[in-house]
Amino acid sequence: MTVDEDSLRLAEAMVFAAAAPVTARQLAQVLPESADAQAVLSALAARYAGRGVELAEVAGGVQFRTAPDLAFRLRKVVQVPRRLPRVAMETLAIIAYHQPVTRGEIEEIRGASLSQSTMDTLLELGLIGPKGRKDAPGRPTLWATTAAFMTQFALRDLRDLPRREDLLVEPPDAAAQDGNQSST
Amino acid sequence: MTVDEDSLRLAEAMVFAAAAPVTARQLAQVLPESADAQAVLSALAARYAGRGVELAEVAGGVQFRTAPDLAFRLRKVVQVPRRLPRVAMETLAIIAYHQPVTRGEIEEIRGASLSQSTMDTLLELGLIGPKGRKDAPGRPTLWATTAAFMTQFALRDLRDLPRREDLLVEPPDAAAQDGNQSST
């Protein structure tokens, strides 16, 4: 299927302008009826491949983002927030894999109590949100990850997370170096 | 002067990610020393010419901007219908059931005085209108609902309004659901 230049320009403008990922469905609303939104997005991604700004698939849509290899040089001029502390990252991982999950269950998995500030940090960043209450004594709040979580960590959807069984095999020493290590 | 692809990519990413227009001078800080920042920006502008997004020169530097011819196609009208203030809603309801009715009678029914601004709101929205004067001392204006009122509530006839008698036998709770009705 060929994609006409007009649709491509429109898609480019729309995705560029948006603050959040744009879905094919949202794009279809502004495209002419004859256009295939999915095909337009594919053509757009191809056009930007290898450039300083690339089209990334995240949170069920697409979003322009700077190419990862430029991060080092861009950090000098673009303001970068602090990375999340280890506890927050662990809590986030537990919520991502066990959602919806209560605070008590998170503490049970971590074998340690969870500070309010950790929950507050994740909530303020919009990475987690309440998702109903558990049918249990006290009806504790259930927590789940949000669309912002997927946007933040470049996930198309939750199925992009590695399977639990595939997560384990990391050499002990490598795991001990917190932070900048890539996936196993 | 030729511009290398690496510089072009970096400029593209930087202008894209920056929260404010980027100057040639700022760009020069991240480019290799040999590169001519001004030339890089010119090449970037040329690359985006005619596309859905263009490099615009604005006060203090350059920034990406949606091509002007596309802006209107991306415009999205968000309908946020207004609610009437509670007092206006009550007044409207009383006029609907007791029309034609004087302001004094409305006040008596509501058990509270009626501000001119409330009447003005309903008048401006065209939901009520004057309908003669009452044969009484001072000859006060009589108020009634309008055709616009009927349209708004999808009524063909005022007799389609739920009968008052049916309303008043409703359990008191129905009114209490309004929440803040206890205040005057």
Add this chain to the structure above:
Amino acid sequence: MTAISDSGGADSLLLRLDGFEGPLDLLLELARGQKLDLARISILALVEQYLAVIEGAARVRLELAADWLVMAAWLAWLKSRLLLPKDSAEADEAEEAAEVLAARLTALQRMRAAALWLGGRPVLGHDVFARGLPEDFSVTDRSRLALDMSGLMRAYLAAVKRGAGGKPYRPARPALWSVQEALARLARLVGSLPDWNTLERFLPEHLASPLERRAAVAATLLAGLEMARGGTLRLRQDTAFGPIMLRPVMPGDGDDG
């Protein structure tokens, strides 16, 4: 943190005990020291290491939180059972408990790996950046009205209820001296007292509360000002916050004052 492989290492863990996120965290660190797949780890060795750390902590009189001690007690129980001859019911129970512990450690280890995996993603705002100046093309239209029949009905019921039916509860207003009352009293009294008198003399009697008194002072002052404007009364205050004096206008008074 580096992996700990022997009990000497466990000693050095002591000083950093508060760096651990609870007992399970320490156990995981110790397990890592065995440099083995968690599935094949020696729970017994692990238990001994943990108990050694806790004992060491007690030796240097480190304040230990309850959960560290609860875990220690449970592990001590587990150790005693694990040392029993195989095939006894207690040993089976211990094996089961050890498996549960190993499973918990595995689950935590996985979540830690997941956290690392997430951190290794091209994280927005750290490794990749979104547009710094997004544009918004949405236009808000508030011209339409949100009205529906049920809202109209509720409003009618609320209005009618308030007006005719059961009058809503209104807290009884404290009977405060009104300006009208003060005017009447002042007009009556001021003629009978021809000279300057303090404002207080014109207050009504039986003012129970300070609020009532303040209200009466304010009302009488307002009444006084009103009468002064009408030209029947004069007011005077010699010093700021001093007593306010009044007297009726008398024949021969000028326009000053």
